[in-house]
Amino acid sequence: GFRRAGRFDGIELSEIVQISERAAQLRAAGADIVALSTGEPDFPTPNHVIETAHQAALAGQTRYPATAGTPALREAIATEAGVEPANVIVSTGAKQVLAGAFLATLDPGDEVITTAPFWTSYADMVRLAGGVPVVLNCPGEQGFKITSAQLEAAITPSTRWLLLNTPSNPTGAIYSQAELHALGAVLERHPHVWVISDEIYQHLAYVPFTPFVQAVPALADRTLIVNGVSKAYSMTGWRIGWGIGPAPLIKAMVAVQGQITSGACSIAQAAALAALTGPQDLLAERRAEMRSRRDLVVAGLNAAGLECALPDGAFYVFPKTPARMPVDHEFCHYLLDKAGVALVPGRAFGMSGHLRLSFAYARQSLEEGLARIARAVAVL
Numbered sequence: 001g002f003r004r005a006g007r008f009d010g011i012e013l014s015e016i017v018q019i020s021e022r023a024a025q026l027r028a029a030g031a032d033i034v035a036l037s038t039g040e041p042d043f044p045t046p047n048h049v050i051e052t053a054h055q056a057a058l059a060g061q062t063r064y065p066a067t068a069g070t071p072a073l074r075e076a077i078a079t080e081a082g083v084e085p086a087n088v089i090v091s092t093g094a095k096q097v098l099a100g101a102f103l104a105t106l107d108p109g110d111e112v113i114t115t116a117p118f119w120t121s122y123a124d125m126v127r128l129a130g131g132v133p134v135v136l137n138c139p140g141e142q143g144f145k146i147t148s149a150q151l152e153a154a155i156t157p158s159t160r161w162l163l164l165n166t167p168s169n170p171t172g173a174i175y176s177q178a179e180l181h182a183l184g185a186v187l188e189r190h191p192h193v194w195v196i197s198d199e200i201y202q203h204l205a206y207v208p209f210t211p212f213v214q215a216v217p218a219l220a221d222r223t224l225i226v227n228g229v230s231k232a233y234s235m236t237g238w239r240i241g242w243g244i245g246p247a248p249l250i251k252a253m254v255a256v257q258g259q260i261t262s263g264a265c266s267i268a269q270a271a272a273l274a275a276l277t278g279p280q281d282l283l284a285e286r287r288a289e290m291r292s293r294r295d296l297v298v299a300g301l302n303a304a305g306l307e308c309a310l311p312d313g314a315f316y317v318f319p320k321t322p323a324r325m326p327v328d329h330e331f332c333h334y335l336l337d338k339a340g341v342a343l344v345p346g347r348a349f350g351m352s353g354h355l356r357l358s359f360a361y362a363r364q365s366l367e368e369g370l371a372r373i374a375r376a377v378a379v380l
């Protein structure tokens with residue numbers, strides 16, 4: 001019969017996907033469901049981007065792309081970052097950049113330090129590559145961020161990476177320049193530890209955002225920056241992300257990618273290039289809209305009795321569960337079954353007792369969702 005590979009032990013479909021699929025099923029069966037569970041902007045991909053993709057396909061950009069990414073897109077990313085194209089890999093979403101980095105660098109037992117709450121895929125990606133996630137608990141009292149003392153204490157001879165996410169999914173936390181400096185000072189004492197800074201929400205920051213390499217340039221020769229077009233330009237389905245890092249690392253990641261995908265979709269790369277080099281006004285417009293949704297949601301949740309901090313970036317809030325139903329997955333089931341609202345339990349992000357709500361939805365859905373949550377909490 002069927003037998004799973006040992007390295008897949010305990011690895012399941014992400015709980016975010018499970019909940020979103022359950023919500024879709026309930027909806028298909030006629031239930032009135034407000035899903036606030038997916039991290040995907042409701043805005044359309046900009047028209048000029050779609051038009052460029054159409055033209056690229058008609059012009060014959062339909063063949064295998066260069067494995068590392070099309071020269072034009074790599075060049076544009078490199079120029080913007082002030083590096084060489086040899087420092088850039090384009091992959092099938094930021095997700096594949098991360099997976100490629102771990103596959104290219106982790107030996108069995110190698111450790112990757114990350115914070116809880118973390119984006120659900122981090123720990124499983126590390127495990128799939130044979131590594132060991134070392135998850136440090138970073139509660140709301142410390143802004144959901146890793147401290148330099150925690151980092152120092154967690155480093156062992158087996159540590160390969162510190163994996164940071166700023167702004168963070170699911171908390172919206174942004175590391176200040178001073179906080180990045182402090183982490184950098186620890187890492188300077190441990191030259192065997194490299195850094196991944198996942199900055200995919202960079203353009204959704206409501207306080208000043210400092211890129212890791214700008215705060216700690218001395219570590220640039222062991223830092224991989226992860227970014228992409230999914231969140232900023234509403235291009236989740238196009239699957240284009242990139243990594244910027246030292247050339248030998250990029251070269252190893254390109255070799256891995258060559259054996260797995262042969263590179264990212266050529267047409268989507270043409271589209272991503274148009275997004276990066278075309279008009280940028282939409283970034284500020286969409287950020288302003290997200291910011292006002294954030295304020296609406298934080299006020300609504302606190303008024304409903306769910307303690308919720310104001311996130312500095314991204315499009316998520318990470319409130320606490322209500323005291324009368326403190327177990328997060330129970331509360332999420334209750335909300336979905338009784339109130340028709342889909343949220344994700346904090347345990348999916350390594351921190352129980354919380355919920356994640358995505359506010360990347362139309363205001364009308366947010367208002368309806370908040371009203372339902374308030375009514376459901378009131379009758380607990």
Ligand code: PLP
Nearest residue numbers: 039093094095119169228230241
């Ligand atoms: N990194 C973080 C923190 C994310 O939240 C996500 C998507 O949810 C990704 C990476 C993946 O982005 P992409 O769509 O480019 O694969």
